[in-house]
Amino acid sequence: MSLPSRLNRRLTLLGRPLFGDRAIAAWIILAASFPLGLDLYLDNPRIGLWTWDIYGSMGVNYHVYHVAAEAAMEGANFYQVHPPGHDAYYYLYPPITALTWIPFTLFEWSTGYTLLTVLSVLAAVLATVLIVRFIESHDHRLGWLDCGLILGIFLLSKHAYGSIFWGNINILLGGLFALGFWGLYRDREVLAGVVFAVAALFKIFPALVGLWFLRDHRWTATAVALLTGVAGLIGGVVLFGLDTSVFYFTDVLLGRSGSDAFIGGYPPDGFLYVTFQRPLSHLIWWAWPSAPYVVLPALSAGLSALILYVFYVNVDTLTEQLMALLATTVVTMLIYPSLQWYAVLIFFPLIALVYLWRDGWERYLFYAAAILFSFNNRPSEQLEYLTGFPEPLQGWLSAIVGAATFQTIGMSVMLFACAVYKLRVADDRSAFDPRVQVRALWAWLAPRVRSAANSR
Template sequence: MSRTLRLSAIRPSWLPAGLDARRLVLFWSAVAGVLVPVYFLVLADVSHLAWDYRAYHAAAEAALHGDPFVGIETGLPGVSYVYPPVAVALFVPQAAAGGWQTAFAIQSACNVAAALGLAALTVHTIEARRGRLDDIDRLLVVGFCVASAPVLSALGLGQVDTLIALALAGTFVALERDHQGIAGVVIAAAALVKVFPVVLGLWLVFRRAWHAIGVAVATATGALVAGGLWFGVDAYIRYVHVLAARSRVSEFAGTVSPDFFAMSLYRPLSQLLGTVDPRLYGPLALLAVAPAVWFVARREHTLTDRLTTYLAVVAGMLLVSPASNALYVVYAYFPLVCLLYLDPGGRERWLLLAGTAAMAFPVQPAHVAAGLASLGAPSTASHAVLAVVAPVLSVASVPLLGLSAVLVWCTIHTAGRHVPLTTAHTPASGD
């Protein structure tokens, strides 16, 4: 296929000749990311710099001194350590290096390195299939993985989301190369930190990656036992209690604030079915998502098919989990960007492009209000804008709309391929 044909395949008819919609979306996402430090360091009343990391550091310091650390408070509103006890091992070396500022600098370097690693894996996967990318495309992929709003927000908070995103991308790549042992270790490590990536075990079952599953189970079991020996069984008992107390399910009772960072389908369900017990939102969300994911997964033959399945599984996982927030979209970056470059496209491609742009723009009414105030907008104009924005974002956040659009794209795209059903994994080498 010629270069011209490749570009025209991803350029919608409404876009002027010479412009690549894919590049525009990636560029938009990186530019929008610049608004994150502007908002938190200039416009917001509180910067929230390193807020989440303060919990990791406090827990690691307590662990170093042999004190209880699960659920430890930091003195910051709503910030405490709620990860599995064994996960604190990630932060103990950083805590031993010095105060939280020094440790945060180390964590930030690790996060940037992970984001660059994610970009490198993405570029390598694309180029292994279609040849070397232009320098501008390489730069845009790196910019998207390092400077988009969800990534910069995670970096500012000191979160571990870029590390998890790299782990999930590495799992896919390892499985494609038939390194099932590596895939099992990596996916287990991700699940030991964030827990809900354990859902991807179902994807491993579908891929019939039995060795990867065995290694993942062995790795997780060994880590949990080691954590129990190191920190004691009481730490895990307390973790279960803290996790139950911190469950977000109850926060969806009635309606939720449009500034609440939740991103799953629990948000629209809480608005549309406010009188329903929020514990039913999980089954309802699963009922809405599972058929689409199953439909996509049953038609898996080529590398792009497998990437589409992986994207659908990750999107479904995020849409169903009540713990999902707007930063977790970075977990979908690897298959998303790969498909932007590897899939030849079709009329439904605008859903993938629009979904990508929306996922990278986690705007909330509070952000809009602060932006309008900084521009000196009249109060009447601000109230009019917020009167429209707040109700809409109460029902569905922008990243939620984007992730939903991506899942719809996966379904429509798969339906349009007219490929036969399959229940077995086709090796990448057979593409």
């Protein structure tokens, strides 16, 4: 027996070995997410495994939840209050969600923030358990190393650091997404419908997961999600008045897109939005300088619809189903200006694919993109990496990395690798051949691009 085998046998705990089935690519991808996150934790002496010294803007997102709940109990407009010293921070979720934070007001806000952090850790543990069970249900044994790496990406990666430091709910939502997908896998449609509806009541855009419900003929889940969502919105009206709900939809929700900043091309040093709209803004106003803003969200929606069309056809195998789930969560995140911390929402299908995609050269491109995905920096910072590159290569690369975050590029390339795989292995291309659609799209687009370029 080899030394690794003897070590594995000795370190078996609770029936699980230290090392499971070999998954070198998965280990590398998951471990690659740690350095940037650990660097942030280590650089911050106020937050760590044994340190919790709340200061400055630490926990400010939770502090917003706390003062909003206090205002709600007093009958005030909780969208117009903010923590002392943080005038730019306001409550951003539908009215009914304010009920979530009322029990936390029994404590000081700093204690509530600590409790939310504990709940986030528990949500990460739940998500890890569900992902591990899902992967092992498909004949891939995981060891404690795998469990630690999966839990680590939920808590120690840069994807997660902001949610811990600022005290927001993204890791909780990551746990809800994992629970919802697990519920679908176990045919517990009521659970899945409620879970995704609750997530959508907080962030709105998770409602797009309902498209997968329809594609997968999950009619019970669809009905339950709709009823839960509508009940939540009506509950907000009943409890807090119609004016509060109207204020939310007109002043809060519509004011979050930062649309003016996208006109003409979103700047590399702008807010760290992760979205299709960032690179599209450069393409649109390069080709059509006088384009109205509405073209940008329309084109983002059209691109998202095309992506879902590609992945919602031919979902007969486990790999194709996971690719469809990944496409759904990526579109959910990128169709609208999102924050880098929302990346936890794609972890369930991403991690499952990393372990369970077992054939095709395309998966190696997918692996490389998954590593790039963890380098979630501002484009202005990404441009610094290109210093010293020869021209014209530096100019070409600068146009790409200055217009989109590595996170967006990574997710896009992952979807590209999956799409190429689907095209190559499809058994029946008579109903769907992406090459026909791509050629038709290019035949329409190419002369317009050339005409716009010649007119500049």
